[in-house]
Amino acid sequence: LKSLSSLGGILAERARVWDEMQALMRISQSINSTLSLNEVLSQIVESAVSTLGIKAASLRLLNAEKKRLEIKAAYGLSKTYLEKGTVEVQKSAIDRECLKCKIVQVKDIRRDKRLQYPEELLKEGIRALISLPLTVKGAVIGILRAYLSMPYSFHEAEIEFLSALACQGAIAIENARLFEHIKSEYKELTRDVWKWYDWGKRFPKI
Numbered sequence: 789l790k791s792l793s794s795l796g797g798i799l800a801e802r803a804r805v806w807d808e809m810q811a812l813m814r815i816s817q818s819i820n821s822t823l824s825l826n827e828v829l830s831q832i833v834e835s836a837v838s839t840l841g842i843k844a845a846s847l848r849l850l851n852a853e854k855k856r857l858e859i860k861a862a863y864g865l866s867k868t869y870l871e872k873g874t875v876e877v878q879k880s881a882i883d884r885e886c887l888k889c890k891i892v893q894v895k896d897i898r899r900d901k902r903l904q905y906p907e908e909l910l911k912e913g914i915r916a917l918i919s920l921p922l923t924v925k926g927a928v929i930g931i932l933r934a935y936l937s938m939p940y941s942f943h944e945a946e947i948e949f950l951s952a953l954a955c956q957g958a959i960a961i962e963n964a965r966l967f968e969h970i971k972s973e974y975k976e977l978t979r980d981v982w983k984w985y986d987w988g989k990r991f992p993k994i
Contacts, residue, residue: 828960829861832953836934837863840946843914843937847922847957848875849930850887857883857931864935869912872905880904886919887928891947893918896939909935916940920950922958932957 829847836845844864848857857875877883881902886892894900894917897909909917914935922930932954934942942950 825960826861829957830863832932832957832960833861833863836932836950836953840934840949842934844912844935846870846933846935847930848933849922849961850877850928860930866912869908872908875904882919883931886921886931889921889923889926889928891918891920891951893942895941913937918942918947918950920947920954922954922961924958924962929958929961 833845833847836842842864844862846862846865847860849860850856851858855877857877857880859870859875862870875883877887882892882894882900883904885902894903897903897906897915897917900906903909912935915938916936918934920932920934921928922932932950934950
């Protein structure tokens with residue numbers, strides 16, 4: 789019985805690792821095959837929920853002034869919760885800590901005073917969460933958050949998987965920003981060409 793129990797644990801662990809690898813591979817393929825940032829970010833939060841069997845997940849990005857965290861993707865959260873109010877960095881201690889490039893866990897929301905909206909979380913049926921930073925070139929640009937419906941402490945393997953998802957989210961965001969930059973430069977170059985060249989009457993003024 790002990791041998792069978794041990795074997796069952798090994799098989800369950802291998803199945804978990806396989807599911808995580810498959811999820812990461814699907815997201816990597818999406819990053820390489822689409823320029824739709826919303827599609828990739830939505831796939832990331834959905835993969836976090838379905839692979840780990842948690843209640844919900846969300847992804848927020850810092851606004852230009854770095855004062856608010858704006859929702860970009862969510863899965864498993866109600867419209868009422870998502871519209872609860874603005875997530876302000878100065879009013880959320882866990883977000884300020886996470887924005888310093890730290891992984892922050894709240895093992896039991898009822899016992900943690902660092903949250904901006906504790907009552908709204910409890911009404912949503914959330915009792916624990918973890919926040920992971922999205923970093924690009926050493927700077928934190930947003931936060932991936934996973935939610936559970938019971939008090940919980942995330943295991944190292946779960947944190948590693950969520951960290952990989954956060955990394956892929958950061959890559960997708962950076963790719964999208966680079967693409968927008970290239971589009972902007974192309975538009976400027978096109979405008980310059982129209983100014984320099986009168987389309988056939990004489991050579992461009994260089």
